[in-house]
Amino acid sequence: MTYKSIFAPGLFEGQTIMVTGGGSGLGRCTAHELAALGAHVVITGRSQEKLDTVLAEIAEDDGSASAYSCDIRDEDAVRATVAAVVQERGRIDGLVNNAGGQYRAALKDISTNGFQAVVRNNLTGTFVMMRETYTQWMQEHGGAIVNIIADIWGGWPGMGHSGASRGGTWTLTETAACEWAESGVRVNALAPGGIASSGFDTYDEAGTRWIQEKAMPVIPLKRFGTEAEISAGIVYLLSPAAAYVTGTCLRVDGGTPNWRGGWEIPPGGKTEPFLGFHRGSIPRILQEDPTART
Incomplete structure (x- = not known):
């Protein structure tokens, strides 16, 4: 089986595209689709074991990829990784800032260290990846950046x-889109809603119960999204079809932010999920709740 992308074969032929957090979840899926469309995909992450697994999958599917173990919170490591990719590949045409993480907690219970750790990972790490990719390659050659919020x-x-x-990453995206336009660099964001990915299985019992009982019922389209639906949005923003799109955010969320609580969402209304990722699977917690399956 191969990735069932809606985009034209060879769309990214000859290009090198980096995907942070490429060892699992949305990053893994996106790496597979980009490789299936002809790109050489550079995946990064903290777990070399996970990266090696994805590399083996892409190779088995006749795609081209390489991997670098890199913690985006480490500025020196990011700078060295980007330099190594430029030296090895001679170019970086696209960057997908997908790496990040968080945990459920009320504001009153979050320690300063815990708050700073999440900001350092999700915001500062994204900024450093953007800056190094821009200054080391894209400033002189152009390119496209997609930040996952x-x-x-x-x-x-x-x-x-x-x-x-x-939220900081979103305003960072808008700023970079303006400042870097002169270099032919487009910078956009993509905001996933509830997506049925492996990340769902990292939540504790309370988080799992919230996903199953609270999150899905308030989605107007009455289902979670798929990894492939996120990847398709990323591919569009990286593609030539989005050549006049910069500084914007593509929401892929089933309409969730449009519900304000004053309207009872009726049953039904599901759209058919796009299941393009041939190696994708339904997270364990959704398998336990058939009503929440995509």
Whole structure:
């Protein structure tokens, strides 16, 4: 089986595209689609074991990829990784800033260290990746950057530290889109809503219960999204079809931010999920709740 992308074969032939957090979840799926479309994909992450697994998968599917173990919180490591990619590949045409993380906690319970750790990972790490990719290659050659944020509209109770960092990434995206336009660099964001990825299985019992009982019922389209639906949005923003798109955010969220609580979402209304990722699977916690399956 191969990736069932809706985009034209060979779309990114000859290009090198970096995907941070490429060892699992959305990053893994995106790396597979980009490789299937002809790109050489450079995946980064903290777990070499996970990166090696994805490399083996892409090779088995006749794609081209390489991997660098890199913690985006380490400025020197990021600078060295970008330099190594430029030296090895001679170019960086696209960057997908996907790496990040958070945990559920009320603001009153978040320690200063915990808050700073999430901001350092989600916001500062993204900034350093953007800056180094721009100054080491894209400033002179152009390119496209996609920053993955989240459904932060109206605040994010229970994840205030992540909402703050993702909101910062959004304004960072807008700023870079303006400042770097003269170099032919497009910078956009993509905000996933509830997506059925392996990340769902990292939540504790309370988080799992919230996903199953609270999150899905308030999605107007009455289902979670798929990894392939996120990847398709990323591919569009990287593609020539988005040549006049910069400084914007593509929401892929089933309409969730549009619900304000005053309207009872009726049953039904599901759209058919796009299941392009041939190696994708339904997270364990959704398998346990058939009503929440995509």
